[in-house]
Every structure is written in C-alpha cells, then in structure tokens.
Amino acid sequence: MGESEIVGTPAGDARITWRPASGRARAVLALGHGAGGGVDAPDLRALAAALPPAGVTVALVEQPWRVAGKRIAPAPKTLDTAWRGLWPALQERGLPIVAGGRSAGARVACRTARELGAGAVLALSFPLHPPGRPEKSRAEELLGAGVPVLVVQGGSDPFGRPEEFPDGAYELIAVDAADHGLAVPKRAALTRQEALGVVVAGVRTWITALV
Template identity: 35%
Template sequence: MKLIKTNCYVTSPDVVLLLAHGAGAPADSDFMEQLAAALDEEGVAVVRFEFPYMQKRREDGRKRPPDRQPVLIDCFSGTLAQIREEVGESVPIWVGGKSMGGRMASILASSGASVDGVVCYGYPFHPPGKPDKWRVDHFPQVQCPMLILQGTRDPFGKAEELEERQPELGGCSITWLDGGNHDFQPLARSGRSQNDLIRKAARQTRLFIRQARVPGL
C-alpha cells in the first residue's frame, strides 16, 4: 500500500494524524491535498492511505462502492500498526478522515484501538434527506478525545439536528465552519473560499490536539 506523507512526518513528527479518504474520492483528491497541506503548515504530520476498493479503482479506473465495514476497519487497523512501528511508542497517533473515512476512524477508536484521538472532517451523521438513519451508536464507546469539523450547510448533519440528539454524541467536540457544505465549500457571496475553511479546520485541529495533550492549555 502506498502511503502519502507530509513534510512534518519526514522530519521527526511530534504527533501523527492517520487520515482516510471519503467514499467517492481518493487520498489525493483536491480536498485531501488541501487539508494535508494545511495540517502540515500547522505542524501536524499527516499520513494518507487508501482503502482496498479505492486502490482497485486506481489500478483499473473502474468505480466501485466502498468495501464493507469489516474490510475498511481491517485496512485502517493494519495501516495504524504500520505507522506505529515506524514512529515508535512515544509519538502520539491520531486517526481521522473525510466523511466516511472519519466515521471509520471513530469506529476504530470505539473498538479499543490504541489511538490518542480522532478528528473527523465532515462527519456523515446521516444520509442526506434521511435524518432518521443516524450513525452515532458507537460514539459513547470512544474513550479518547474526538473532534468533528462540520460545515453549517452540510446535508449529512446540521446544528439543529445535533442539538436534538446531544446525549447520543458522547464526549465528542464539534466545531462549526460557517457556511461550509460537506466539502467545506462556502457560498460565493460569503467572501470566503473552500481553502479558507480548510485552513480554519486545520488550525482548530492543532489547537484541539494541543489541548488534549496539555489539559487546560
């Protein structure tokens, strides 16, 4: 499996974020490239990888639906073990991802995997238009710090919906990106760009990681 590593990873990282892609776009999509670059600027070393179905798509160009959850989790877990072997026990490793990738990261953490935290970028709380099909049953089992960066226009989960289901969210923290959709793209009239919101998400990620490592900072 090819891993995509940012500069911070190469130069003795003090924290690593293992980042998974969403359901429909690869690890080197425009969103993932911007996010990895923004996190690198914030001093967060990022390692990206691809799930088996996306690797096959890269090989033959044929679109496929995502693998079933056990396959995705097994791939995530195996990649985590590889990174842990590379960086040793002293470097904190966080897991996260875009949409489906973030959901898999949170499920991995809920299973007791040895991770220091979780960061999700655009969490798919429910399929668009189906607010009755929530995907948070495992949240209370996540025992490490968990941050979700969510656009206020994201059809996969909006603020008013989450307010009604707060008890189901466990101890996760949510930061809202004003005007962003599921890809953190704001409306043109806002005067902001997608990259502006991605960079804000990266800053919030670094701040959250620092606070988690030094409570009360």
C-alpha cells in the first residue's frame, strides 16, 4: 500500500500515501482526488501502480475534509489552502514535482501550479463546466496554469467532452466513451481495463518525456 503520513495544513490534517519509485526516482507525481471520492479512484490506483517502475514516485493526497470523514468538499479556496499547506512535504524528497489530480483535484493543481513551482500539471477528468451548463466554463483555470498540462478526458464526460475544450497550450488524451470516472459502458469498444490502459500509457509517456 505504501507509507502514509499525516501533514498539518491551515485547513486541517491532510494525508499523503507514498508509492516510491523503483530504483532511482526522477520526479514526484502528486495526485489529489475529486469532490465525490478519494484516492481509491480506479485511475489514481492504476497510476500509483504503474508509474513507480518508470522512475516516478506517486504521492496520493487526501484533502483534510476526507481525512476528517466529511462527505462534502469545502469551497475551492479551502482546497487550495490545504494543497499549499502540504506542498512542503512533497518537496522534502528533493525531486521535481508534477501536480495532478482528478476533477476538483485537477482544478486545484491548475490554480496553484505556477505559484508553488510545479513542473507540470496532470488533469484527470477536468470539470470544464457543470453538467448541462457549458456557459459556466472553467477553461480559465486550465489555460492559466502556466506550466505544461496534460488533460485526460472521457469521450462522454458530462463535465466536458474532449471536443468542448478550447484551443490552448496543453495536451489532451481522449478516452473513447468514458464518463467522468473514466469508466466505459459495457457496449463500448474498450473494456474498463483497456480504458485504464489508455490512461496509464498516455500519462507514462508524457511524464517520462518531461522528466
């Protein structure tokens, strides 16, 4: 499972579970979770298993509200405060840090990347807009990250399908037929494992080229 540590932040205690790189580590990938789940999301688990053999230490970050057992995420500014507060614990390894996360965690990573000195951002299932409300775009957060960004987006994500994303200086991997959790229906051409394989392969290629 890896080694876990509790990290105090101004928003409460966060938890980091470390999955150390096999052999010489080249970077840390910090992965935050979404507003509706934790670090046990299938895509986060798959990356935590697949990237250490490629020389990437994965840090699975649980926000204080999850550590405290609450069911509802706080306001975005509180999520950002916690992320800033735990950042020094990520820096202690002395490695370049890629900030990442899924959904709300991806937004946090984008909003804070430049100020914290992240080398890049991995945005899994970036919630471009609330379902059915494309006019409420959050593209500014994505486009304003100020560092290299990789978006991994499901082809049927109600929070923003790949074709809805604006032009910009980022890369995007589309996972055919996948929803916001990057799960695919049984009738899809890809199985769930194949869809996760697309995610893992794309992220591994991108991050190893960066570091």
